[in-house]
Amino acid sequence: MPVDVIKQIYKPTMTVGQVYARAYGTLAQPMPVGNVLELSVEHSEDVQTQEDMTTLGGGTHAEVRRVKEVKMKAKLADLNVVNLARSVLGTVEAIGAGAATDEPFVATLGGLLPLTHISPTAVAVKKGATAGAATPVPMAGNYEVRPEGVFVLADAKDITESDKLWISYSYGAYAAIEALTTKAVELQLIFGGLNEADNGKPVVVDIFRASQGVTKALTLVGKGFNSLDVEGTVLMDPTKTGAGISKYYRTRMS
CATH class of the missing domain: 2.30.110 (Pnp Oxidase; Chain A)
Structure with a gap:
């Protein structure tokens, strides 16, 4: 009860x-x-008090x-x-899975190439003055693929400082939060x-x-x-x- x-x-x-x-x-x-x-x-x-002045x-x-x-x-x-x-x-934006083609970068040895999208897969790096004339760069001995982008090794064999690089890759769905x-x-x-x-x-x-x-x-x-x-x-x-x-x-x- x-x-x-x-x-x-x-x-x-x-x-x-x-x-x-x-x-x-x-x-x-x-x-x-x-x-x-x-x-x-x-x-x-908020406490309001009145003094006792009588005694x-x-x-x-x-x-x-x-x-x-x-x-x-x-x-x-x-x-x-x-x-x-x-x-x-x-604010939140839902980014659908997709693919990026020939994102342009200028190489810095020992530096990160921050991609537009996170967690790239099937990454292909090319080197050349233009995307159409660029030639593939193998991953081994040249770069690492990380969730935040592509990291160029400080002692890369086939990439030199200020080379023009073109990166293509796939990515999965994710959320972007703009603070x-x-x-x-x-x-x-x-x-x-x-x-x-x-x-x-x-x-x-x-x-x-x-x-x-x-x-x-x-x-x-x-x-x-x-x-x-x-x-x-x-x-x-x-x-x-x-x-x-x-x-x-x-x-x-x-």
Whole structure:
């Protein structure tokens, strides 16, 4: 019975669970964001006090407390395309598989030739003043194929400094995320929690409307797992109405 839940006193809490998100104000289905290492809602207050001037020793005669701001903070472990794009205020372009023909370069021994597309396969390098007159250069002893492009060996046998090179290759489908090209997204978040300290009982938290700001840092090289630390503001949802109905967030638990 609901009354039994309300009267519970023993309620140690250690929650795990899934976090779902969708763009605020849309009818899209909330989608899992992946492994979330930390998720919190933090409140800050504006406290106005009036001194008690009626007696010796002072004190507080009156006080008014108002919530000034509600912050949402999260640590995302899965750097998938959606999470990364939201966290760097980026736009996503889906690049289909294809082939590139005769991309032009000028050789630098011991340097990288950065190709237009990543993870090239079936790479063919030619050398010559024009693509039509160029002749093939064997890979062995001259260059390495890397995900980021073609690396010319410092002691290449058949390539000299400033040679004109032409590179053809195939590539698979991938996503390109252009950072800092859009505004912060507003999300509806749902936390489907399970309380490990109380027999796995459910704790469901709905954050009706929250902004998500840019990540504090994007670690590219590090000794541990990467994560995205993001935060935003829990905003008023004007669609929530009625006495005792929050416009910000709610918690449901058994």
